[in-house]
Amino acid sequence: xxxxxxxxxxxxxxxxxxxxxxxxxxxxxxxxxxxxxxxxxxxxxxxxxxxxxxxxxxxxxxxxxxxxxxxxxxxxxxxxxxxxxxxxxxxxxxxxxxxxxxxxxxxxxxxxxxxxxxxxxxxxxxxxxxxxxxxxxxxxxxxxxxxxxxxxxxxxxxxxxxxxxxxxxxxxxxxxxxxxxxxxxxxxxxxxxxxxxxxxxxxxxxxxxxxxxxxxxxxxxxxxxxxxxxxxxxxxxxxxxxxxxxxxxxxxxxxxxx
Amino acid sequence: xxxxxxxxxxxxxxxxxxxxxxxxxxxxxxxxxxxxxxxxxxxxxxxxxxxxxxxxxxxxxxxxxxxxxxxxxxxxxxxxxxxxxxxxxxxxxxxxxxxxxxxxxxxxxxxxxxxxxxxxxxxxxxxxxxxxxxxxxxxxxxxxxxxxxxxxxxxxxxxxxxxxxxxxxxxxxxxxxxxxxxxxxxxxxxxxxxxxxxxxxxxxxxxxxxxxxxxxxxxxxxxxxxxxxxxxxxxxxxxxxxxxxxxxxxxxxxxxxxxxxxxxxxxxxxxxxxxxxxxxxxxxxxxxxxxxxxxxxxxxxxxxxxxxxxxxxxxxxxxxxxxxxxxxxxxxxxxxxxxxxxxxxxxxxxxxxxxxxxxxxxxxxxxxxxxxxxxxxxx
Ligand SMILES: Cc1cc2nc3c(=O)[nH]c(=O)nc-3n(C[C@H](O)[C@H](O)[C@H](O)COP(=O)(O)OP(=O)(O)OC[C@H]3O[C@@H](n4cnc5c(N)ncnc54)[C@H](O)[C@@H]3O)c2cc1C
Numbered sequence: 001x002x003x004x005x006x007x008x009x010x011x012x013x014x015x016x017x018x019x020x021x022x023x024x025x026x027x028x029x030x031x032x033x034x035x036x037x038x039x040x041x042x043x044x045x046x047x048x049x050x051x052x053x054x055x056x057x058x059x060x061x062x063x064x065x066x067x068x069x070x071x072x073x074x075x076x077x078x079x080x081x082x083x084x085x086x087x088x089x090x091x092x093x094x095x096x097x098x099x100x101x102x103x104x105x106x107x108x109x110x111x112x113x114x115x116x117x118x119x120x121x122x123x124x125x126x127x128x129x130x131x132x133x134x135x136x137x138x139x140x141x142x143x144x145x146x147x148x149x150x151x152x153x154x155x156x157x158x159x160x161x162x163x164x165x166x167x168x169x170x171x172x173x174x175x176x177x178x179x180x181x182x183x184x185x186x187x188x189x190x191x192x193x194x195x196x197x198x199x200x201x202x203x204x205x206x207x208x209x210x211x212x213x214x215x216x217x218x219x220x221x222x223x224x225x226x227x228x229x230x231x232x233x234x235x236x237x238x239x240x241x242x243x244x245x246x247x248x249x250x251x252x253x254x255x256x257x258x
Numbered sequence: 259x260x261x262x263x264x265x266x267x268x269x270x271x272x273x274x275x276x277x278x279x280x281x282x283x284x285x286x287x288x289x290x291x292x293x294x295x296x297x298x299x300x301x302x303x304x305x306x307x308x309x310x311x312x313x314x315x316x317x318x319x320x321x322x323x324x325x326x327x328x329x330x331x332x333x334x335x336x337x338x339x340x341x342x343x344x345x346x347x348x349x350x351x352x353x354x355x356x357x358x359x360x361x362x363x364x365x366x367x368x369x370x371x372x373x374x375x376x377x378x379x380x381x382x383x384x385x386x387x388x389x390x391x392x393x394x395x396x397x398x399x400x401x402x403x404x405x406x407x408x409x410x411x412x413x414x415x416x417x418x419x420x421x422x423x424x425x426x427x428x429x430x431x432x433x434x435x436x437x438x439x440x441x442x443x444x445x446x447x448x449x450x451x452x453x454x455x456x457x458x459x460x461x462x463x464x465x466x467x468x469x470x471x472x473x474x475x476x477x478x479x480x481x482x483x484x485x486x487x488x489x490x491x492x493x494x495x496x497x498x499x500x501x502x503x504x505x506x507x508x509x510x511x512x513x514x515x516x517x518x519x520x521x522x523x524x525x526x527x528x529x530x531x532x533x534x535x536x537x538x539x540x541x542x543x544x545x546x547x548x549x550x551x552x553x554x555x556x557x558x559x560x561x562x563x564x565x566x567x568x569x570x571x572x573x574x575x576x577x578x579x580x581x582x583x584x585x586x587x588x589x590x591x592x593x594x595x596x597x598x599x600x601x602x603x604x605x606x607x608x609x610x611x612x613x614x615x616x617x618x619x620x621x622x623x624x625x626x627x628x629x630x631x632x633x634x635x636x637x
Contacts (some may be wrong), residue, residue, distance in 0.1 A: 032271070076268055169566045187276040190306030190319035190329075192270045 001053040001150075002109065004083075005044040005116045006102050006133070007037035007074060009065040010123045023218070026123070031064065033074050033183075036118030042183035043148065045078035046118045051150050053113060057082040060101040062091030066203060075196035078189035082199065083109070087206035094122070094212025098131030104207050106137060113150055115139070115175045127177070134175035142168065143177040163254070259558055262324075269325040270332055276305055277336035287338035288464035289609050292456070293465060294341055296419060299374055303307035305334075306345055309372025312352060315630035323499075324561040327506040331554075334510025335517075339464040341507045346415040347371070349500040350621075351378025354424050354441065358484040358492050363443065367422060379420035380500075381470055382493050387531035389626055390511060391426075391570040392436030392470035396472060405429075406441065407475040415417075415620075417453050418466030421446045424496070425472075426489045439489030443481045450475040457514065461612035472582045499564065500621045501574040505557040508581035508617035512550045515592035515610040519543060522596050522605075539595055553581040572634045579627035589614040 013202050015029035033041070041057070047255045048055035057079040066086035075082055085101050095103065106115060120127040127143070134141030147163060149159040155172045156163055160179050229246050247253045262270075280301050288295050302308050310326040312318025326348065334341035352371045370376040387393040396409025407427055407464055414423075423444045429436035444451065454469040484492055520543060523534030533539050556577040563570035592607040593600035600607045618624050 069267060072264050073268055073271070076272070078259070123567065183372040187279070187305060189304065190269065190272070190310055190321055190325075191264055191314070193272060194319065194321065196268070 001035060001051065001113045002111050003044045003048050003051075003053050003055045003114055003116065004058050004106065004109065004112055005037070005041050005055060006058050006129070007041060008034040008098075008121045008123075009059055009061055009070045009074070010034040010121055010205070011210060013123055028152045030151050031070065034118060034122040036120060036122065036178075038077055038118075038178050038180050038185045039180060039183050040118040041074070041077045041079060043145075044098050046183065047114075047116075047148055047150065048080070053101065053150070053215065054080045056080060056109075058084075058102060058105055058115075059192050060085040060090050060098055060206070062086065062088055064091075066201075068197075072193070072196035072202050075199045076192045077185075078188075078192065080199065080200045083204055084201060085204045085206050087208045087209070090206055092189055093209050095126050095128035096132055096212045099129045099136065100128070100210045101206060102241045103133050103136035106133070108204070112173045114148065115144075116148070117175065117177045119143070119177055119180045123248055130175045130177040130195075137173075137175075139174050140170050140202075141175040141177070142170070145176040146179045146182050180225065259555055259562065262328075265321070265323050266328055269321065270328045272305070273307070273329045273332035274335070275308075275451035276301070277340075281310050281333060281340050282336035285339070285423070286603070286606065286609065288337075288339060288601070290463075292458060292463045294343065294419060294466045295337070296367075298340060299343075299377065302340075302344060303374030305329035308374035308377075309348060309352070311348060312368055312372035315495060316364065316372055318368070318372035322561075323564045324413045324558060326342050327557060327561040330503050330506040331510040331513070331557075334507040335514040337464075338507060338511050338610070338616075339462045341510060342415060342462055342465050342504075343377075345500070345503040345507060346380060347378050347420070349503045350380030350496055351420070351422060351424050353499055354380075354483060354492055355443065356487070356494045357495065358441070359443075363483065367443065371422065376421040377419055378414055378422040378424070379414050380424045380496065381414045381417075382426045383409060383413050385412055386511060391493060391624060392439070394426055394428055394439055394489075396425070396427040398429050398442060400429070401476075403479045403608070404476045405479060407442070407444070407472040407477065409472050411470040411472075413457065413467050413620075414470055415465060415467055417468040417470055418456050420632070423470070424483065424492075426493050427472075428487075429486045436490040437487055439493070440486045441483040441489045441492040442477060443483055444475065444477055447603070448475050448477060459616075461609070461614070461616050463612075486548045498571040498574050501578040501627070502557060502560045502564065502570070503616050503635070505553065505560070505574070505581040508553050508578075508585035508614065509557055511610050511614050511617070512546070512553070512581075512585045512588040514616075515589045515607050516546045516550060517607065518607050518610075519546065519592045519595040520597075522567055525597075526597075533595070534585075542591045542595055546591050549588055551584075553577070553584045554578050572631055575622070575627040575630040578617070578622065579624055579631065582614075582624060582627075585614035585617050586611075588630060 011026040011029040011031050016026045046056045066084045089129050104154050117130045146161045149156040156170045229241050231242050286296050308318035308320030309323045314320040355367050363520050398405040398407050425442045425444045429440040450473045452471045454464045456468040526533045560570050560573035560577045589611040599605050
C-alpha cells in the first residue's frame, strides 16, 4: 500500500522582491518544498507510520525539480521514495498542465491508497491542482482535510467546514488536499538530511504538456486589494466599528455580539 | 573553497528553519532574564543538533565538521547563547571523549551526550590559570583505584546544568608545569563537587558561566581521559576544534546583525527617503557583508581541513582571530545604521553588539590566536 504526496518545488515568495512598478521578481528567491505541501508530507508520514505504508513523493516541474538538492530536500521531510517528472516544458506549466502530468504519473503506479496534497501552492495559490487530478483520474476529491485514517477499502476523512468539522467515509483511492494547519511542520532532523541521499528517486518521462494560456500582461491593483475599502481614523471609535463590520462582512468575524 | 554539498546546504536550511521558529523568539527575553533556554534542549536533541559530530553507532547524527559549523553559525544568527550551549557541549565536552576516550568511555558517555540526555561542559580555566593554561592548580591525587580532586574552576560554560564535565587537573608537580596536567570525566552529582552562581555578563547573558568547586571529590581511576600527563595536549587539541566553532558563532552573530541592518535601512525614512538610499549606509552594508563573507570562508576552510584529516589548528586560529574582531566591527556598524534605536534593547543589534565581544576572548583571546599563528609562521 502506498500513500502518495504531491508537492511543488517552488520559489519562496517571501524572498521575492517587488519593484516600484509592482512587478514581482522571483529571480533571486530560493526554491523549497512549497509551505503547505510540507504540511501534506507531515500528514502523509504520520499516516504511513500508523498503517505501515510507504510514503512516496511525487513532483512535476522543470529540470530544477530533479536536482540532488531539490529531491533530497523533499526526501528529508520524511518521504520514503520519490517520483519525479522533470521536463523543460513543465517549467511554466499552469494548474491544468501540472495536474495532467501528475495524473499521468499516478496512472502508472499501483496500490495507491490515497493522494495527499497541500492546500495550495505558495507561489500561485489557485487551489486547482487537486481537483483537476481527481477529475482526470476519476477519484473523489476533498479539500480542507484535517485528519485521515485508512480502513479496509475505505478512507475516513475529517475536514473543516464552516463552524465545525465533518467526518466522511469514502472509497479510496481519493485526492485529499489537507488544511494549512492539519499538522505542525518540523524542520528536518540531521539524520533525515543524511538519509535522503540513500532513498530511491524514480525519474518518469513527461507527456506533452497541456497549455494553460500564456501571460500577456499584468496590471497593478490600485488601493486595497480587497474591495477598495478605506477607513478614516479621524474618529477612532467610528473607525473601529467600521473595521469590525467590514471584517464581519468578509466572514472573518463570526458569531453574535454586533 | 569547494561549493557546499547538498547535505551541507540542507543542514543550513533545516537549522535556519528551526532557529527562526524555536530559538529566535526566546533570544531577547532569556538575555534580559540571564536564563539559559533549557526548554530548547529537547528540541535541539530531537533535531540531532546535540550529537552532530558523533557517529551514528553512538546515537549521533554523524555529519561532517563543516555541517556542524554551519549549524552553529545558523543558531548564532538567531541567538548567540543557544549557539555556545551547543558548541561547548559538542566541541569541548563530547569531542575529547570521542577523540581520546577508551572504548568503554565512549560507550558509556557518547550516547547520552549525543542524544542530549546529558549535557557536557569543559573546565580548564581557574582564577590563576587563564591564558596561561599550564598554570592549572586544581589537583588530582591518585589513591588506590580513585583520584581525589581539589581546587576551583571559573567561567565554565554550561556549568549550571551540565552533568558531564571534562576537568583538567594537576597530577604531577615534576618537570614543565603543562606536562603535569591530566584530563578527567567528572559527573555532576559526585560528592564534594559544587557549582557556584553564574556570572552576570556583558553579553551571552543567558549562557550559564559559573565557578566549580572541588573538595575531596573522589572519582574512579577509569575517569582518566587519555594517560596521566596528557591533559594539556587534550585541552589544546579540544580548543583547536572549538575555535572553529567560536569563529562560526561570530559569523552567525554578524550575519544576524547585517540582516537586521538591511531591513532597517530599507524601512527607516529620513530626508524623505529610506536611509538605505544614502551612499554612507550602502557602503557600511557592503563592508559588513564583505567582512562576514571573508570570515565565513576562513571558518569553512578550517572546518574543511579538519574534515579532510589535515592539520587545521593554525587555520582555526586565523578564523577565530578574524571572525571575533569582524563580529565586533560588524555589530558596531549595525548599531550605527540603526542610530538611537540600535542603542536600545528594542532592537536585536544591541544584543548582537554585546554578544560579539566574547568571541574575541573565550577559547583563547585574540592575542593567543596571534601567538599560535606567529609560532607557526616562524617555525
Ligand atoms: C563567558 C565566558 C565563558 C567561558 N567559558 C569557559 C569554559 O567553558 N571553560 C573554560 O575552561 N574557560 C572558559 N572561559 C574562560 C576563558 O577561556 C578565559 O577567560 C580566556 O582564556 C582568557 O583568560 P583570562 O580571563 O584569565 O584572561 P588573562 O589570561 O588574564 O588575560 C588578560 C589579557 O592579557 C592577555 N595576555 C595574557 N597572557 C598573554 C601573553 N602571554 N601574551 C600576550 N597577551 C597575553 C590576554 O590576551 C588578555 O588580553 C570562559 C570565559 C568567559 C568570559
